[in-house]
Amino acid sequence: MMRSGWSNYETKFVDExxxxRYxxxxDEGSYDDHVWRLERPVLLDVLRSERARRGCLRVLDFACGTGRILRGLEGVADELTGVDISAEMAKHAAEASPEALIRTGCVLTxxxxxxxxxxxxxxxxxLNAPEEVRVPVLRKIRQHMEPGALLILNNHGHCPSLRSIAVRVPKSRPERPNELRHRDIIELLHASGFRVESRRGFSAFPPVLHRNLPAAALRRADxxxxxxxxxxxxxxxMVEQLYMARAVR
Incomplete structure (x- = not known):
């Protein structure tokens, strides 16, 4: 689908x-901060190993948002580039990670x-992108990667997980949040020119349990x-799945 944006993301993040809010x-102590603290060491270990193998590491963070991943990769990557469709998000990413080159717009057009x-x-x-743009975007990214280059992506709404049960319980919910299964990810990556090497899971307990049960105990268990x-x-x-895949030669 060749259009300037997808879903409501481009228009959603247009103001400060x-x-x-995003x-x-x-924020420190939040559920998403907790998951990122578990995930970040694994991400850095994988990229450090990749850099040691290659001798140099040029990294693109696609859909970089306000620069959370870019900040985490400073000191690991030799070159950093961030791309986001939202100009307001990209502005924050540039402030948060001044070493990175930030680009704004739709990669499909x-x-x-x-x-x-x-x-x-x-x-x-x-998970957030409409189904019809997922493969075209991943294929576009693949075209700009070295043969055998590493793709690291996450699915933050894995099914089956406790999140799958939690999102089905509230009867008042107007629509069920998106979910993706492991086989969905495999099919998307295969169709886009990637081969999955491994995956890791993070967070056994969904946000609703962290809000309603002793969060400290849940985080220790996680x-x-x-x-x-x-x-x-x-x-x-686990609720969150991290995939490591290779661009097929």
């Missing part, structure tokens, strides 16, 4: 108040992706469940 999701890149991160995009020995058992049932 909405962007600040940023507050990651504008020539925004330079590259080639050794690694690309894609966080909180697939930290244990995310460790490699238990990951083989618990990983596939």
């Amino acid at each position: 108040e909405r962007v600040e 940023n507050r999701q990651y 504008e020539n925004l992706l330079a590259g080639p890149y050794d690694a690309v991160t894609v966080f909180r995009f697939l 930290a244990v469940a995310c460790r490699p020995p238990l990951q083989r058992i618990t990983g596939g049932l």
Whole structure:
């Protein structure tokens, strides 16, 4: 679908108040901050290994938002580029990560992706994007990656997980939040020119439980469940899934 934006994202984040509200999701002590603290060390370890293997690491953070991932990658990547369709979000990303090159616009209609890149991160995009743009966007990204380059993306609404049950309970909810299954991700990546190498799961308990039960206890349990020995058992049932894939030669 060749249009300037998708869903309501481009028009949703057009003012400071909405962007600040988005940023507050990651305030210290929030659920999203908790998940990011579990996820970030794994992301950095993977990228450090990739840099050691290649000798240099040029990274694109697609749908960079206000720069959360970009900030986390400073000191790991030799070159950083962020792309986002929202000008207001991109402005915050440029302020948060002055070392990064920030580009704004729609990759399906504008020539925004330079590259080639050794690694690309894609966080909180697939679940939020309409189904019809997912493969075209991933294919566009693939065109600007080195053969065998690393793609790291997440699914923050994995099904099955406890989130799957939680989102079905409230009868007053006007519409059920998006979900993606493991097989959905595999099919999307395969259709876009990628081969999945591995995945990791994070957060056994959805936000609603963190709001209504002792959060400290849940977070300690999460930290244990995310460790490699238990990951083989618990990983596939976690709310958040992190995928490592390679651009097919």
